[in-house]
Every structure is written in C-alpha cells, then in structure tokens.
Amino acid sequence: MSNHRKSAWDAAGYRNRYLRSPAWYRRRAKWFIAERHQHGELRCALCLGAGTERTLDLHHLDYRGVTQGPHGWSATEPHDDLIALHPRCHEWVHKLIDRDRALSGLISRRAASAQAITRLRGKIAQLLEEASGQ
Numbered sequence: 001m002s003n004h005r006k007s008a009w010d011a012a013g014y015r016n017r018y019l020r021s022p023a024w025y026r027r028r029a030k031w032f033i034a035e036r037h038q039h040g041e042l043r044c045a046l047c048l049g050a051g052t053e054r055t056l057d058l059h060h061l062d063y064r065g066v067t068q069g070p071h072g073w074s075a076t077e078p079h080d081d082l083i084a085l086h087p088r089c090h091e092w093v094h095k096l097i098d099r100d101r102a103l104s105g106l107i108s109r110r111a112a113s114a115q116a117i118t119r120l121r122g123k124i125a126q127l128l129e130e131a132s133g134q
Contacts (some may be wrong), residue, residue, distance in 0.1 A: 018066060018073050027075035028058055031082050046089035046117050047124065057082040059093060059108040083113070092120055 007031045018024055035042060042051050046058075060066070065077030085093060097103045098115040103112040 008081075013068075014066070018068070023072040023075040024071040027077060029053070031058060031077075031079060032056075034079055035084065035107075042084055044086045044089050045083040046085055046093065046120055049086060051084060051086060055086065057087050057090040058082045059085050059113065060067055061113050081110075082092075089120075093117060096120060099129075 010034065012053060030069060034133075042053070042056060044051055044056060045051065052132060061076065062077070062081040065081060067074045067076075093116045096119065097112050100116075105114055107115070
C-alpha cells in the first residue's frame, strides 16, 4: 500500500470533512489531554520544540481509526497512531514521504513517518552544526 497522500477525492474528503468534523475535534482534544497527562508538556515529534494544542498539528501514523459511516465520521484512532508536529514540521514530513520512493511505496505509513522524522532530524542537526561552524 502506498504512503502517498490520499487521492485528490479522498484527500478533499479527509481534509475538508473529517478534519473539520466534531468527531475529529473531540478526538484531537482527547489526544492532547492524554499526552499532557502522560508527558507533562507537549512537544513536536520532529524538532522537539514545545507547543500547545493551538500551535501543534496531529499527524496520523495510521488511518485505521478514521471511518465514515451513515451518521458521519468516526474518530477511533489509538493514541499511538497520532503524533504532534508543528505545522511546518508536519509539512516537511509529508513532503519527504511523498518524494521518496522507498518511504512512499515500500513500507508502512508508521515506518515511513519514523524514518522521515529521523532523516529530517539529521538534516536539522547538520544545518545547525554548519551554521555554528561559520
């Protein structure tokens, strides 16, 4: 199964309907409460910078908990199927997964996301090292 973003039709439904649905807002709020309870403060999974419910996106590691039925959307994602990312970090993860053939087509979305984050952290560290050396 490909890890490319959903087709234009699916993506439009997901972004314009699910991510604006009461089910998603409830699930998102529940995730942030549980995360804060478990870890004390909210952090971006990529840059590790602090954030809040208002400054962080949630990235799906798996879409199994996202379903649409006759009565609307259902948001039953397990806690571990979501990670917090700053919006720019979130976009970088998606861009890398979309552009890298190995990440987009050959492994699971969870593994693709983990590998993308690891690669991006390495690149950030390299850029910081280069900047401090000048």
